[in-house]
Amino acid sequence: MLEITQGVPQGSSLGPLLFALYVTDLLKASAFNSPLFSDDTVLSISSGNCIELQKLVNTELQKVDEWMRFNKLPLNYSKTSYMFIGPRGKRLHDFTVKINDNTISQTSSTKYLGVYIDDKLTWSDDIANLEKTISRSVEIFYRLRRYLNERALKSLYFSIVYSHLQDAIGAWGGVGKTSLRRLNVLHNNKSHDL
Numbered sequence: 001m002l003e004i005t006q007g008v009p010q011g012s013s014l015g016p017l018l019f020a021l022y023v024t025d026l027l028k029a030s031a032f033n034s035p036l037f038s039d040d041t042v043l044s045i046s047s048g049n050c051i052e053l054q055k056l057v058n059t060e061l062q063k064v065d066e067w068m069r070f071n072k073l074p075l076n077y078s079k080t081s082y083m084f085i086g087p088r089g090k091r092l093h094d095f096t097v098k099i100n101d102n103t104i105s106q107t108s109s110t111k112y113l114g115v116y117i118d119d120k121l122t123w124s125d126d127i128a129n130l131e132k133t134i135s136r137s138v139e140i141f142y143r144l145r146r147y148l149n150e151r152a153l154k155s156l157y158f159s160i161v162y163s164h165l166q167d168a169i170g171a172w173g174g175v176g177k178t179s180l181r182r183l184n185v186l187h188n189n190k191s192h193d194l
Helices: 015-023 050-070 124-144 150-167 169-174 177-192
Strands: 002-007 040-045 081-084 109-112 115-118
Touching (some): 040 050, 115 124, 124 150, 124 177, 150 169
Antiparallel strands (some): 109 115
């Protein structure tokens, strides 16, 4: 599977509306699967053959580029990347993705809708990020517990820590027990500090 991420300028108040108006018919412009959310787009496509996949990706990206030009949406090639998600141990050799003679860079991890996804679906980057979030919250809770009652601390916990834990929990089926154990120990230690 190959995923390509594209978005509109961050912080634009009209971004989500313009995105919705423009991008709705992108789904019909190419063979990519295109889950759309707010102002983020991921294009994904799969094939059992790497050579066929490369041809398919480059052909379909040309269609997407033509659609974007027609709709007067500039594509920032330097912010566009692709990620190959495949069986562990399988490597792509000489896999090149281009749009209008611009070579698109490959990435091994990307952040999509607040969740870090890596090319082996180990979720290690996402879990590392959660560990940092939980660790940073410890100091906040430690300082605030002198000033806030238990109910206010729990409310703060659910907004700062628990919400992050729930973001990608459904996708963590392939996460190694060691990573989950580390996260669980950290979470339990910090939540007992309340």
